[in-house]
């Protein structure tokens with residue numbers, strides 16, 4: 001099984017003290033519908049100034065897809081998946097809700113971390129996250145991916161469009177955000193749950209009535225004892241190769257970053273064929289009773305160890 005090639009970078013059982021084993025999943029998040037990526041306060045699309053590429057230092061603005069936004073959607077997606085799989089497998093329905101009612105007993109809580117907010121007499125330990133997100137940047141400069149959405153007022157009496165209320169920017173369909181999800185000291189089952197989550201998560205819109213649909217394609221996997229690459233480095237490297245956005249291109253970039261690693265002999269860049277096979281195998285795994293029982297038992301073991 002191709003997935004077995006990742007075994008040296010996985011842990012048998014998740015533990016409160018985190019080791020160095022790191023897996024980075026490289027993905028292209030492609031926008032499928034007009035998407036407003038903004039923070040609630042400013043109502044502006046998040047943009048940031050970066051160099052154009054690794055080879056061209058000229059400053060440009062890029063749309064920024066905050067790591068916290070990616071994480072929020074994917075954490076909920078995993079929760080939904082666990083709840084539905086649990087009901088289907090005949091388990092007690094999962095009672096775990098973001099962000100004030102985390103159960104701290106399910107694989108989502110074990111992976112994404114959680115804080116107990118109940119102020120009972122017994123102090124319950126928090127869980128530290130082992131999945132990390134970085135802000136992703138649009139491959140192309142903001143000027144090339146933005147569209148202006150104009151809002152008009154309709155006059156009730158005449159049903160004619162009145163004066164324009166204003167203009168708001170969104171990111172247009174087919175915009176690509178190269179992105180990295182980093183897993184630290186995760187188990188085989190957690191890896192499966194994360195990949196399934198990345199494949200099935202879709203709606204990232206800040207406002208549900210304005211698009212926000214995206215598709216994640218997993219285009220690379222690198223494993224080692226450290227983080228190999230950040231989303232910004234990935235984007236700047238890919239800009240120079242934007243005519244060939246493929247798994248081969250990503251693997252070539254990751255190979256070169258091996259030179260900067262602290263433990264290069266521990267590092268493995270998987271080929272696009274291996275990555276495709278791994279993703280295929282994960283998709284085929286069924287979240288049945290046995291899988292869930294074992295995954296929840298792992299979390300129970302983690303909590304037991306935490307109690308000491």
Ligand SMILES: [Zn+2]
Nearest residue numbers: 096103106109
């Ligand atoms: Zn939970």
